[in-house]
Each structure stands twice: as structure tokens, then as C-alpha cells.
Amino acid sequence: MYRICKRIELESGHLLSKHPGNCQFPHGHTRSVEMVFAAEELDANDMVMDFKAIKEMLGDFLTRFDHALCMNTDDPNYETFRTAYGDRVIPFTSKDPTSEVMARTVFIQASSALADAIEGKYAYPVRPSVRLERVRVWETSSSWAEYSAH
Ligand SMILES: Nc1nc2c(c(=O)[nH]1)N=C([C@H](O)[C@H](O)COP(=O)(O)OP(=O)(O)OP(=O)(O)O)CN2
Numbered sequence: 001m002y003r004i005c006k007r008i009e010l011e012s013g014h015l016l017s018k019h020p021g022n023c024q025f026p027h028g029h030t031r032s033v034e035m036v037f038a039a040e041e042l043d044a045n046d047m048v049m050d051f052k053a054i055k056e057m058l059g060d061f062l063t064r065f066d067h068a069l070c071m072n073t074d075d076p077n078y079e080t081f082r083t084a085y086g087d088r089v090i091p092f093t094s095k096d097p098t099s100e101v102m103a104r105t106v107f108i109q110a111s112s113a114l115a116d117a118i119e120g121k122y123a124y125p126v127r128p129s130v131r132l133e134r135v136r137v138w139e140t141s142s143s144w145a146e147y148s149a150h
Contacts, residue, residue: 003038003133004047006054008062014070014097026069031102032138033062035110039130049117053124057113062106065090070097099137099145107135107147 012031016023035058039048068088071078072095082089095101110132117126134148 001038001040002042002048003036004049004051005034005036006051006058007032007034008055008059009033010062010066012065012070013068015075016096016098017072017075018096029139031065033102033106034136034138035106036133036135037114037130038133039127041129043127049126049130050124053117053122053126056122056124057117058106058110061109061113065102070102072096099139099143100147103135103137103145103147106137107132107149110135111149 010031010033011028013026013028015026018024035054037048037054042048064087068090069081069085070090070092071081073091074094078089078091082091090097092101092105114126114130114132116122117124118128118130132149134146136144136146138144
């Protein structure tokens with residue numbers, strides 16, 4: 001099995017409304033998002049898929065999180081922040097934007113983008129045999145969360 005990983009870095013703010021400690025207050029992280037794709041065999045270019053394909057598929061989606069604030073829509077201040085900062089406040093419906101929740105959010109988007117890429121909707125071709133293995137979100141240099149299909 002061959003595996004490749006593309007890492008994208010984001011300056012990302014959030015607050016964890018349910019957290020008992022300091023994480024309930026707005027704060028920021030330099031997050032790394034790692035996306036791992038796998039295939040049994042390499043393609044005609046001796047790749048699982050081109051790294052550039054991953055950026056093409058997911059770059060715009062992830063850029064939305066850069067210099068943005070992720071918030072639980074149940075937070076009592078959500079509407080105030082949203083009114084002040086518009087789409088720079090990214091809603092998480094009744095969930096805290098923990099690393100675990102963000103990893104699952106990116107995984108779902110990456111699964112959908114991979115299906116589109118296999119159908120030929122992007123410039124870089126991707127074979128049907130390529131699969132998304134997991135998404136890992138680094139919150140700090142010592143903490144990460146991962147989401148995978150199994
Ligand atoms: N399972 C999770 N636990 C925590 C999350 C999370 O997303 N998932 N998030 C936080 C906070 O956002 C916090 O900013 C990060 O916590 P932590 O890794 O403890 O950060 P520190 O910089 O304080 O880490 P140290 O290694 O202790 O310096 C909290 N928990």
C-alpha cells in the first residue's frame with residue numbers, strides 16, 4: 001500500500017463554548033491539517049495522486065478557515081460575532097469546533113472532493129482506486145485529533 005500526505009497550515013481562531021477552562025475564550029492556533037490518501041498501485045506518473053490535486057480539491061475549502069473564528073452556533077455570543085464579522089465566523093451547528101470535530105468536517109469535505117476528482121471535475125486526474133484514509137488536525141505542536149472512515 002502506498003500512502004501520501006498533504007499538509008496545509010492555517011491561522012485559525014476558535015472558542016470552545018462547553019470547555020470548563022481557558023479554551024471557552026476566543027483564542028488562536030497555527031493549525032496543520034494533514035490529509036492522507038492511499039492506493040495499492042501507482043499511476044502512470046508513479047504517484048498515488050499528484051500533491052497538486054489535493055491542493056486543487058481542498059485549498060479553497062481550507063482557506064475559508066484561515067484568519068477566521070470557528071464557533072458553536074449554540075454559543076450565546078454567536079449571533080453577535082456573526083453580525084460583526086460575517087463569514088469570517090464559521091458556524092459549527094450545535095457543536096464545539098474541537099480538533100476532533102474539525103478533523104471530521106475536513107474528512108467529509110475531502111471525501112466529497114475526491115469523488116468529484118475521480119469523476120474528472122478537476123484539472124488533475126485521480127483514479128477510482130485512490131481512497132482517503134484519514135485527516136489529522138494538529139491543534140498545537142503537542143496535540144492532534146484524527147478522523148477516518150473506520
Ligand atoms: N480532545 C480535545 N481537547 C482539547 C481541545 C480539543 O480540540 N480536543 N482543545 C483545547 C483547546 O482549544 C486548547 O487551546 C488546546 O489545548 P492543549 O493542547 O492543552 O494546549 P496547550 O497549549 O495548553 O498544551 P500544553 O502541551 O499543555 O502546553 C483543549 N482541549
